[in-house]
Amino acid sequence: MDQPIVEIRNIKKTYKRGNYIIPVLEDITFDIQKGEFLALMGPSGSGKSTLLNLIAGIDKADSGTIRIGDTEITTLSETQLAKWRAANVGFIFQFYNLIPVLTAYENVELPLHVTGLPRKDWRDHVEMALRIVNLTHRMDHYPSQLSGGEQQRVAIARALVTDPTILVADEPTGDLDRVSAEEILQLMERLNAESKMTIIMVTHDPRAANKAHVVKHLDKGILNYDNSEASH
Amino acid sequence: MIILKLLIRNAFRHKLRSCLTILGITIAILAFGLLQTVLTAWYSGIDASSSSRLVTRNAISLAHTMPLSYKEKIRMIDGVKAVSPGWWFGGIYIDRKNFFPNFAYEPASFLEMCPEYVLTTDEKLAFIKDRKGCIVGRKTAARFGWKIEDTVTLDGTIFTGKWDFTVRGIYKGKDKNTDETLFFFQFDYLNETIKKTVKQRADQVGFYFISVKDPDRAAEIATAIDKLFKNSYAETLTESEKSFAKHFLSMMEAIIVAIEIVSYIIIIIIMAVMANTMAMTTRERIGEYAVLKTMGFGGRHIATIIFGESFVITALGCILGIALTYPAASIFSKTVGPAFPSFIVQPKSIYLDIAAAMIVAIIAALVPTWQAINIRIADGLRRIQ
Numbered sequence: 001m002d003q004p005i006v007e008i009r010n011i012k013k014t015y016k017r018g019n020y021i022i023p024v025l026e027d028i029t030f031d032i033q034k035g036e037f038l039a040l041m042g043p044s045g046s047g048k049s050t051l052l053n054l055i056a057g058i059d060k061a062d063s064g065t066i067r068i069g070d071t072e073i074t075t076l077s078e079t080q081l082a083k084w085r086a087a088n089v090g091f092i093f094q095f096y097n098l099i100p101v102l103t104a105y106e107n108v109e110l111p112l113h114v115t116g117l118p119r120k121d122w123r124d125h126v127e128m129a130l131r132i133v134n135l136t137h138r139m140d141h142y143p144s145q146l147s148g149g150e151q152q153r154v155a156i157a158r159a160l161v162t163d164p165t166i167l168v169a170d171e172p173t174g175d176l177d178r179v180s181a182e183e184i185l186q187l188m189e190r191l192n193a194e195s196k197m198t199i200i201m202v203t204h205d206p207r208a209a210n211k212a213h214v215v216k217h218l219d220k221g222i223l224n225y226d227n228s229e230a231s232h
Numbered sequence: 233m234i235i236l237k238l239l240i241r242n243a244f245r246h247k248l249r250s251c252l253t254i255l256g257i258t259i260a261i262l263a264f265g266l267l268q269t270v271l272t273a274w275y276s277g278i279d280a281s282s283s284s285r286l287v288t289r290n291a292i293s294l295a296h297t298m299p300l301s302y303k304e305k306i307r308m309i310d311g312v313k314a315v316s317p318g319w320w321f322g323g324i325y326i327d328r329k330n331f332f333p334n335f336a337y338e339p340a341s342f343l344e345m346c347p348e349y350v351l352t353t354d355e356k357l358a359f360i361k362d363r364k365g366c367i368v369g370r371k372t373a374a375r376f377g378w379k380i381e382d383t384v385t386l387d388g389t390i391f392t393g394k395w396d397f398t399v400r401g402i403y404k405g406k407d408k409n410t411d412e413t414l415f416f417f418q419f420d421y422l423n424e425t426i427k428k429t430v431k432q433r434a435d436q437v438g439f440y441f442i443s444v445k446d447p448d449r450a451a452e453i454a455t456a457i458d459k460l461f462k463n464s465y466a467e468t469l470t471e472s473e474k475s476f477a478k479h480f481l482s483m484m485e486a487i488i489v490a491i492e493i494v495s496y497i498i499i500i501i502i503m504a505v506m507a508n509t510m511a512m513t514t515r516e517r518i519g520e521y522a523v524l525k526t527m528g529f530g531g532r533h534i535a536t537i538i539f540g541e542s543f544v545i546t547a548l549g550c551i552l553g554i555a556l557t558y559p560a561a562s563i564f565s566k567t568v569g570p571a572f573p574s575f576i577v578q579p580k581s582i583y584l585d586i587a588a589a590m591i592v593a594i595i596a597a598l599v600p601t602w603q604a605i606n607i608r609i610a611d612g613l614r615r616i617q
Binding site: 050056085086087099102106111 | 234237241242519523526527533608609610613
């Protein structure tokens with residue numbers, strides 16, 4: 001078996017609320033293989049978004065290690081993490097989080113400003129990303145001129161444009177109607193199948209989880225069980 | 233480039249709020265610029281003073297006089313070029329609201345000492361020859377429609393009675409700082425008239441106006457003059473024309489300080505308004521900054537966006553404020569008339585406007601930037617939900 005793209009070992013995370021220390025993740029250990037499509041499920045407050053944030057390098061664990069590719073991200077400083085994220089992580093949010101004053105094209109171009117990619121190549125990358133999500137005809141539109149599904153597709157293009165190592169998605173269909181949600185899931189499924197993109201997705205929606213190769217369930221910060229390759 | 237686009241578009245994202253903030257800054261900069269111009273105008277007399285001229289007055293105060301006999305003694309001191317006795321006359325033309333400063337001087341020495349009042353040779357000779365002659369600045373002449381050979385009557389306040397003068401010259405200033413509202417007449421006319429009416433006040437002098445041959449020796453000559461009259465019944469205090477003007481203005485120092493304080497309070501108020509605007513915009517966009525940080529944008533980028541937005545709004549307000557200062561100063565100058573004979577918007581006022589605007593922009597953006605940079609990404613993203 002190949003070396004996993006993500007290795008999570010004994011991760012613990014707590015939050016402090018006033019005088020109380022609330023455990024969020026308890027001794028989480030698992031691997032994610034390259035090209036895997038993994039869904040993290042669990043009730044609200046189970047710690048799935050926190051785990052996703054730790055994997056994406058936007059939060060820090062209290063203890064344990066996370067290795068993505070060749071980099072142990074738990075030892076990186078904030079500045080090193082920012083650089084690492086720019087090169088290795090594409091993030092898809094539940095509420096799209098596009099910048100309203102930038103066009104679809106500019107939103108997709110935004111992450112390229114913090115990568116080392118030469119400026120002359122930017123246009124090709126942006127157009128390619130928009131082509132993948134089938135939105136080249138809406139590139140000059142502002143987010144307010146796009147539907148929810150289209151905005152999420154722009155967000156996916158923005159996540160893809162840097163050609164990241166992993167794509168993390170926090171409830172990417174949570175704010176969409178059924179049809180749009182299905183389109184987004186199909187798009188993610190296609191990305192995973194055609195580009196062998198490693199995708200880690202947090203979701204409440206069993207239909208969304210059904211698209212994943214591996215589904216892991218968290219409850220009260222503990223990895224309860226998984227049904228690897230459950231749907232395939 | 234995208235950062236520049238972002239900060240400019242962000243500045244006008246909430247159009248009403250941005251426009252109201254820009255309007256506030258415009259008014260603040262306009263008020264600040266005008267008040268600074270008032271202060272500059274107030275001190276313009278000092279700036280226009282010559283370093284080669286001294287003023288001698290009674291050591292007790294300006295209200296106390298000195299004997300006319302001091303004139304020759306002063307003239308004899310080594311280094312003194314010319315001396316003129318002088319009086320602040322305080323005459324009123326028809327009504328108190330028609331105020332303009334009027335002084336009595338010895339004409340020949342006064343004209344020699346003051347080349348900044350530009351007159352033709354004929355005008356100078358006519359003034360010197362006519363005991364009841366006067367010369368007047370062109371602004372005052374224009375204000376009352378006076379022409380050469382017109383008779384002007386002033387009501388004396390210090391020296392009571394009606395005083396008739398014949399306009400013998402209308403001077404213009406050598407440079408823009410020269411006061412063109414003044415009125416000068418002959419000391420002898422005043423002295424000889426009061427000899428007949430208030431004998432005990434005759435042959436007295438309010439101050440002596442002195443020019444020196446070498447400005448570098450002015451301090452030494454001032455000391456020599458005061459030494460000469462030490463232990464006399466009217467001891468003297470001699471200072472440079474600049475110091476004298478400062479001393480004169482110091483009587484109104486409280487007003488000047490109040491104007492200065494008000495001008496800075498205006499800037500502090502607009503700083504608070506601008507800080508509030510930036511705090512609101514940053515709070516609204518904290519999720520967006522978190523998204524940018526997720527993508528790998530650093531504190532430097534976030535700071536550029538927030539400071540840039542603050543600078544765009546402040547710069548627009550500042551430009552509009554400066555543009556409006558000129559017409560406003562012109563209207564103000566026409567309204568207050570001779571109270572500020574040299575009411576000109578100086579480059580210094582504009583530099584102060586720009587400096588004030590920069591300080592407002594920087595201070596208003598400091599705390600929001602610190603908050604945006606230091607917020608945890610996860611907390612920032614949670615604000616969106």
